[in-house]
Amino acid sequence: MIDLLGNAIYNYHVNKVDSPLITWTSYTGKDSLDCKYFFRKYNEMPLIEQKALHLAKGKILDVGCGAGCHSLYLQNVRKQSVTSIDISKKAIEVSKLLGLKNTINKSFFDHISNTYDTILFLMNGAGICGTLDKLELLLHHSLKLLNKNGQILIDSSDLIYLFDKDIDGGVWVRGDKYYGELIYNLSYRTQVESFPWLYVDYKKLREIAVKINFKCEKIANGENHNYLAKLTRVF
Numbered sequence: 001m002i003d004l005l006g007n008a009i010y011n012y013h014v015n016k017v018d019s020p021l022i023t024w025t026s027y028t029g030k031d032s033l034d035c036k037y038f039f040r041k042y043n044e045m046p047l048i049e050q051k052a053l054h055l056a057k058g059k060i061l062d063v064g065c066g067a068g069c070h071s072l073y074l075q076n077v078r079k080q081s082v083t084s085i086d087i088s089k090k091a092i093e094v095s096k097l098l099g100l101k102n103t104i105n106k107s108f109f110d111h112i113s114n115t116y117d118t119i120l121f122l123m124n125g126a127g128i129c130g131t132l133d134k135l136e137l138l139l140h141h142s143l144k145l146l147n148k149n150g151q152i153l154i155d156s157s158d159l160i161y162l163f164d165k166d167i168d169g170g171v172w173v174r175g176d177k178y179y180g181e182l183i184y185n186l187s188y189r190t191q192v193e194s195f196p197w198l199y200v201d202y203k204k205l206r207e208i209a210v211k212i213n214f215k216c217e218k219i220a221n222g223e224n225h226n227y228l229a230k231l232t233r234v235f
Helices: 004-013 035-039 047-055 069-077 089-097 125-129 132-145 202-211
Strands: 021-025 031-033 059-063 081-086 103-105 116-121 146-157 181-188 191-198 214-221 226-233
Touching: 004 021, 004 035, 004 089, 004 181, 004 191, 047 069, 047 146, 047 214, 047 226, 059 069, 059 125, 069 081, 081 089, 089 103, 116 125, 116 132, 125 132, 125 146, 125 191, 132 146, 132 191, 132 202, 132 226, 146 202, 202 214, 202 226
Parallel strands: 059 081, 059 116, 081 103, 116 146
Antiparallel strands: 021 031, 021 181, 146 226, 181 191, 214 226
């Protein structure tokens, strides 16, 4: 694992190296991402992230915490019990340096030792599953980690806006796979890393969630074709 994102976060905070990440996907061209974005304060976050942080309750698991900006707000400002998990060793090191008390350096899919009242997948965090099939596995695993009245708060985007409409208003997408499945690419300094990533539209998320016995509701729409959804267990 190259872990360019973790290296960039670590270099920015520890070594004071302000080199941007370059990102591009199967559908989009190259864009520059400043590392300071992963250290933003609450008032710098999108409204749907702010909404999710206010809805978080009880014992919280912040999945893909990165440098820990969401967890730090929950821990330090809202005084809540939060555990932060990330597969990146360097990101977890930085989150500890910033003061996070409860961190786990492993894959979400390998975490089985505790249960929670809220699981957060912010910044399209559930995209780690890569495909729709694995989204179902991710939700199944989340179910095992939820307490009886637990909830999942997840944001994602509907990428249909990236496709051209025909004269009748219809949209042509590939038929061999779901249009939200793509390859995400990162370039940092001299290295490049690529991995599968998933963006899921709300209708498809709800379809999969209901299949697994979750109630799914949209909480808010964002400003850039994104949304926040809440999943709760059905008994």
